[in-house]
Amino acid sequence: MEDPRVCDGSNMNNALFKSERLLCSSEVLDSLWITNSSPSFHGSTSMVNFENAESSFFTQIDKQENGNDDYDGSFHQSEKKRRLAPDQVQFLEKSFEVENKLEPERKLQLAKELGLQPRQVAIWFQNRRARYKTKNLEKEYDSLKQSYDKLKADYDSHFKENEKLKNEVRLLREKLLSMDKAKRKPEPLDNAEPKKPKLSHVSPIIPDASSVKSFGARPFRLFSR
DNA sequence: TTGTGTTTTACGACCTC
């Protein structure tokens, strides 16, 4: 199996991520963790390259600040679904590369760093694992299909060869048979009577005339006196 | 602009440890 900490480029919109996604090591993530007390994604200075997701980031932060540590039941009902900001996604991707499972402590830390609900982080990891699995299955399918195609090509080629050889055997057998026939039955000479087969060794079924005559000359008598 | 296909976020049901 492939290392789950791969960079598969699912975040296609983020050029920054594209350029960094080849660095699949824990150092990558470590470099993203902010060691001082201020969360790395709080404040406008951290918001670069938001493209179309402009408003979501602030909304997420607001939610986190108003909510408690974990899932706020009213959150999903009152708010519309919003995409995470590219920066948040990038950070989560890096974290996923390091470890695709999420321990509670890490979940809380990521949530704090990103200004998200811990539940959102958990769900993001769940979905990310699902995407990873799907991608892996596709890869596996492609590889299996390749093997199958190769095997089938081999089989077809061997099948053809086999048919060819079988045909060759048939022709040779026919040739052999006709040669054998020719040996047993040579061509008759012109104007010659065909020879009768010799039947000397065969007992005659019908007795000849002489034996019948002698039998009749001497009448059979059962009781002689 | 709109219809449509794809991706992402979020959740419930169920499973495993």
Place this chain on the structure above:
DNA sequence: GAGGTCGTAAAACACAA
């Protein structure tokens, strides 16, 4: 019981017409 997968709904997004 916590956290996992799986299936799915729905919002967000991309893009052709």
